Amino acid sequence: MNQPATTSSALRLPKFVLPAGGCDTHCHILGPVDRFPYADSRAYTPEESDKTVLTALHDRLGVDRTVIVQATVYGTDNRIVLDAIADRPDVRRGVALIDTGISDAQLQTLHDGGIRAVRFGFIRHLWKSPDPAQFRRLMTRIAPLGWHVLLHVDAGTLDELQPMLDTLPVPFVIDHMGRIDTAHGMQQHGFARLIEWSKRDHCWIKVSAIDRLSSAGQPFNDVAPFIRVLLDSSPDRLLWGTDYPHPNPRHPVHDEADLIDVLPLCGDARALQKMLVDNPARLYGFTS
Incomplete structure (x- = not known):
């Protein structure tokens, strides 16, 4: 079971x-479970960390806009994400399962509620990958x-998935930097392919x-050189996220402020402006 979410005021x-x-x-929201119960088919049972906790966290960190990704413990019941977006529709968007x-x-109901993307997994031990033909038809339907x-x-x-990726009718975002491991260095095959993609x-990273990519743990500075390379390669299609409240972490995150403080090591002010503000505004439809 995950650690309980730490109250923002203590950090x-x-x-x-x-x-x-x-x-x-x-980022994800979890609970309250009496209002938004977890799916019976869930693979794990996390501690609650509801929208009020997320709001307090972002207020402390100085985050102005949010994209809430549906947590897998809710399956395809996206009501919890729509509920949170409805509180702040100008500055929140969602990713549905x-x-x-x-x-x-x-x-259309999901779109009207602020959903701007769907998430699918192609990691066999974590996800049941969709039927290729059905997946392709769905991508064609969400394109408009x-x-x-x-x-x-x-x-x-990514090499294995290239035939599918090359023909997608919508942009795609590679989650969590493709789950690279910094311990394997910048010459690892996966990171080299990530740079090429x-x-x-039509590819975003x-x-x-x-905290999952780092081999060293706190303060996660070993990930910064990898991010810098990606920013140099594709400054207009990089996005950033906390993954709060860190389901199944490799290393504990004691304070999300530590994640923020890695950012100056990753690029200059212009590059960070693109990754943190301009790119997500363009992809998710935020306006000034």
Whole structure:
């Protein structure tokens, strides 16, 4: 079971001040379970960390915009994400989990509620990958909505997935930097492929869950050189997220301010402005 979410008031302010409009593009909300019960089919049972906790966290960190990703413990019941977006519709968007058989009317309801993407996994021990033909049809159906697809994949399997990725009718975002491991260095095959894919116009990379990518642990500075390379390669299609409240962490995150303070090591002010503000505003439809 995950550690309980730490109350924001007990923790520090980041040393690095996020630019105005800064966006956390990958975070989750959990509970209250009496209102939003977990799915019976869930693989784990996390502690509650509801929208009030997330709001307090982002207020402390200086995060102005949020993309809430549906937690897998809720399956395809996206009500908890829609509820949180409704509180702050100008500065919140969502990523849904859906079945390939969802109706057009249901897709429109999600869009009207602030959903701008769907998430699918292609990691065999974590996800049941969708049927390829059904997945392709679904991507064609979400394209007119202006959505994209968030892909939870290992960077080392991008070669295997290339035929599918090359023909996607929507942009795709590679989650958590393709789950690279900093212990394997910058020459590892997965990171080399990630750099190559980052140069393609329809591919975006999400810098998130750095506590999972780091081999050293706190303060996670060993991930910064990898992020810097990606920013140099594709500054216009990188996104950033905390992955709060860190389901199944590799290393404990004692304070999200530590994640913020890695950012100045990753790029200059112009590059960070793009990753934190301009890129998510363009992809998720935030306005000034």
